[in-house]
Amino acid sequence: MKERILSVDIFRGMTIVLMILVNTPGTWAAVYPPFRHAEWHGYTPTDLVFPFFLFIVGTSIVFAYKNKPIDLGTYKKITVRTLKLIGLGLFLGAFTLTFPFIKDFADIRFPGVLQRIGVVFFFASILFINFNWKTLVAIAAVLLIGYWILMGFVPVNGMESTFDRAPNNLANYLDVQVFGTHNYKEDYDPEGLLSTLPAIVSSLLGIFTGLILTSKQPQKARILMGIGGALLILGYVWDVVFPINKALWTSSFVLVTAGWANLVLALIYYLTDVKGIEFGSIFRYAGANAIILYFLSSFIAKVMGMIKVDGDTSLHGWLFETVYVHDFMSLSMSSLLYALTVVAFYCWLAYVLYHRKIFFKV
Template sequence: MEKTSYKRLESLDVLRGFDLFCLILCEATFYLLRDAINAPWFNKVMWNFSHVSWEGFSPWDLIMPLFMFMAGVSIPFALSRYKTESNKWLVYRRIGKRVLLLWIFGMMCQGNLLALDPNHIYLYSNTLQSIAMGYLIAAVLFLNFRTSTQVVVTVILLLAYWAAMQFITVDGFGGGDYTRDGNLAEWVDRVVLGRFRHFAEIENGVVLFSKGYRYTWVLSSLNFGVTVLTGLFAGEILKSGLSPKKKYQYLFGIGMIMVILGWLWNFQMPVIKHIWTSSMVLVSSGYCFLLMGLFYYWIDYKGYFKNNTWLKVFGMNSIVAYMLADVANFRCIGASLFHGLEQYLGAYYPVLIGLSNFIVIYIILWILYKHKIFLKV
């Protein structure tokens, strides 16, 4: 923990807070509200707060890429002073520490590390770990190469993932197959992670993979790096000497181009978040550029909502917020306070308990914010 006093990019803090606010509040209440309302019209609304089953992209699918994108935006602000140093051992140690901590936190959130059951410890299965991999790739490139080289490497990573998925065939997987059970990234995860893949079980010495779990991580790490790199490029624009007007114009322009290119690529390589296809990276990063441009325009350029404390409470302690939402459970507090209302609220009672959990998390984050205590990983 440490107290910060340096000037921060206000729009980045608010956008990060918006991302975490949506994640925590929606997961705590909206799905419970859907069950309580149980109406076709609300199910249509819930499309905006649900992941697509395979191909395509919904607003909710942007939550994870946006989190990764913003990790990239912060890199030029945090690491620029290290670029000219001949001995980068200290900064590499800092990067390694961050990657390790994010990896452990990811296992705590989704890898069942806290269950202390060796049969259910999974190595690579969480958003924080994808951020760790993407951050490692982007940070090393930022410290050692010019922006032009970073762009070239970004394109190479996108095309390398596409070429592997399109042309490599192993054991009936790959060769341009982008289905749930036939894509190359699925095969790589099964081979590399084996029984340490999320939801994998061992029966009679044989690893059985969950039929419903088709998120991939190992080969997809190439494009995790690209997602964070696109954020890095946005950060370099925001940190540059360009006029504020030029900055948001560049963000909007690049965002539109990426979205168009991504959806055009969708005709050949489907936009699939589960396996982090290259077309999905362009689409999602394009939307992230547009959101970053919008928030920069309103907050840093126009000065509106600059003191938007309720979102900065989430944004300036984003890892704490994510960990509290995934690891801690404060519903017992709501259940103790509102137990007598269950008979009156019926199906809406779980919504109240979920909302109380969200409020407790917010209070914890608000206390940290008011005391200027921010967790740095």
């Protein structure tokens, strides 16, 4: 495609900005409910952010590889990008301020956000360049239904399976068996091994949207709206027997989040690419360097949490307490203002990088 679709760039940037916003509050002890993850079943606006990014990864795959010659070099590029993403994620998990700047092996978390993006990108890309859309639909259906069957009907260590946060939850059980102590929590990991299968479908659904956007179909916004509504209905119907759950990345969660992603993207597409209304430029700037902005925000936040400036108080904590906490506003508002300041900084950085034509290709 010679002509870029602005809505895709804006959607990608909006998603990465929201990821930074929800990941960097002033204090986790005071966060408004919409900026928290659901306790277990169900979802909040925050739970939409990561699946939105995997969705737009799939859409971007179409722009990168549709109608392009596929050779050994293509597979090499996909593999190298995958390894870079996984490597950055492992570095974030392993880094520490003390020499040799790597945590003890037992303390390193293997799964993670960037690791999942890398793995999902790899499999979604390989599937896209090897199969037509009809086969991809079948693969997506098999993965979602298969995941439901595995999670709901396969006994776990002699016990009936459950979708609850318990030892007989198959996803939890496999993560503990494979990764041991290298998990987010002792009993679950939101980027775990088995839940990567439906996460791949989140990108496949983005691929289908990308195929529509790059086609000669008229009324693309209307088509995306219809698909989004249909996915929402299917997701909520499936929720009755397979609850919507981000930590498990359930099949119903995949459909509902992809439904919302299509609706949001359809609206942005209609306003920008159809009506020509100019808005969201800052999101377009952020989308051009999405991965590096996310990596920097995570790395700097981690370092600020490690640096001690007043006894056991971290640099992050000291800055928050000194600048943002005041008697005339609630702690939740102070926490949000801190997060918004962080977002403003990375939006400014995105603006500078974009206008200086500096693009980090991960």
